[in-house]
Amino acid sequence: MSVFTEVSREQLEPFLGGFALGRLIDFSGIAGGSENSNFFVACEGGEFVLTLIERGPQDELPFFVELLEQLRSAGLPVPYAIADGQGQRLHRLNGRPALLQPRLPGRHVEQPDASHCQAVGQMLARLHAATASGALQRRSDRGLLWMLGSGRQLRARLDQAQSAQLLDPLLAQIADWLAEPPALPTAILHADLFRDNVLFEGHHLTGLIDFYNAHTGWTLYDVAITVNDWCLDAQQRLQPELARALLAGYAAIRPFSAHEADLWPAVLRLAALRFWLSRQLAAEQHAGQSGVLVKDPEHFKRVLVGHAEVQVGLPLAL
Numbered sequence: 001m002s003v004f005t006e007v008s009r010e011q012l013e014p015f016l017g018g019f020a021l022g023r024l025i026d027f028s029g030i031a032g033g034s035e036n037s038n039f040f041v042a043c044e045g046g047e048f049v050l051t052l053i054e055r056g057p058q059d060e061l062p063f064f065v066e067l068l069e070q071l072r073s074a075g076l077p078v079p080y081a082i083a084d085g086q087g088q089r090l091h092r093l094n095g096r097p098a099l100l101q102p103r104l105p106g107r108h109v110e111q112p113d114a115s116h117c118q119a120v121g122q123m124l125a126r127l128h129a130a131t132a133s134g135a136l137q138r139r140s141d142r143g144l145l146w147m148l149g150s151g152r153q154l155r156a157r158l159d160q161a162q163s164a165q166l167l168d169p170l171l172a173q174i175a176d177w178l179a180e181p182p183a184l185p186t187a188i189l190h191a192d193l194f195r196d197n198v199l200f201e202g203h204h205l206t207g208l209i210d211f212y213n214a215h216t217g218w219t220l221y222d223v224a225i226t227v228n229d230w231c232l233d234a235q236q237r238l239q240p241e242l243a244r245a246l247l248a249g250y251a252a253i254r255p256f257s258a259h260e261a262d263l264w265p266a267v268l269r270l271a272a273l274r275f276w277l278s279r280q281l282a283a284e285q286h287a288g289q290s291g292v293l294v295k296d297p298e299h300f301k302r303v304l305v306g307h308a309e310v311q312v313g314l315p316l317a318l
């Protein structure tokens with residue numbers, strides 16, 4: 001499923017009229033998304049992406065508009081909400097909040113090599129550097145407390161050996177972190193920088209998209225989320241060459257501390273658990289529904305198992 005709310009030419013033309021982008025040439029729904037309704041829109045004045053927001057707290061949309069403006073000002077290749085002739089960036093179309101953004105060039109990389117991973121690491125560090133001041137803040141609805149609660153529910157469905165091996169140590173760690181949060185650097189995290197949210201032209205990174213999970217958090221956690229998607233082999237174990245390249249790309253801009261290096265194995269597992277839990281939840285919510293793309297929760301269980309088999313430490317400056 002990708003377009004939840006259809007848009008007609010009769011609705012789109014007057015909407016676009018407010019932006020002075022020339023005549024509408026063509027538009028089509030985008031099949032790739034899972035959260036919102038997205039359309040590629042071609043006008044005489046250029047190529048755009050129209051997003052109708054389907055879920056999530058709508059009063060938080062100004063946060064995302066502001067975040068993307070801040071990242072754009074820092075020179076990152078991100079989409080941003082285009083202002084109409086009245087200076088409005090947030091709109092409504094067909095009963096939904098609507099944003100019009102530039103269409104970024106490039107394609108998703110299915111099978112990254114070390115050079116792609118290094119570029120992703122660098123770009124993630126730039127994202128964190130641009131937001132580390134703390135001027136913008138957002139709480140995650142999938143933070144440690146949510147993971148502890150959802151993890152305990154998942155535990156009840158696993159056999160004892162599996163929960164003892166995979167979940168119990170991690171849930172104990174989360175409880176400790178909640179009681180005494182570690183002092184780690186924070187910034188705004190993308191928090192979902194998977195391959196389907198990055199665009200490349202060859203080896204040139206041309207776009208970061210889909211910031212709707214962005215929130216304030218430990219930058220190390222964002223690195224872990226990213227490594228857990230970009231740097232795996234076919235059995236969902238870390239591929240050391242790819243992980244080293246991504247971490248080196250990141251560290252060239254934001255060096256890691258010894259404290260981060262100590263916590264890295266646990267944070268990497270935490271990041272795997274987060275998506276195991278959210279996929280499990282989605283699978284249960286959408287069980288039996290046709291047309292809804294449900295991603296395999298077991299994938300992230302295997303990532304967690306893989307972290308016990310292959311480890312790649314953080315590089316530290318000498």
Ligand SMILES: Nc1ncnc2c1ncn2[C@@H]1O[C@H](COP(=O)(O)OP(=O)(O)O)[C@@H](O)[C@H]1O
Nearest residue numbers: 030032033034035036049079102103104209210
């Ligand atoms: N600004 C953009 N430029 C180019 N392609 C985009 C842009 N925004 C979205 N897309 C395309 O649309 C797809 C779905 O967008 P995404 O924001 O990931 O949707 P969802 O939030 O529904 O998952 C992306 O995978 C990408 O191919």
Ligand SMILES: N[C@@H](CCOP(=O)(O)O)C(=O)O
Nearest residue numbers: 035192194213275278279295
């Ligand atoms: N990239 C994620 C999907 C986004 O996570 P969400 O549960 O916060 O919408 C995945 O592959 O599971």
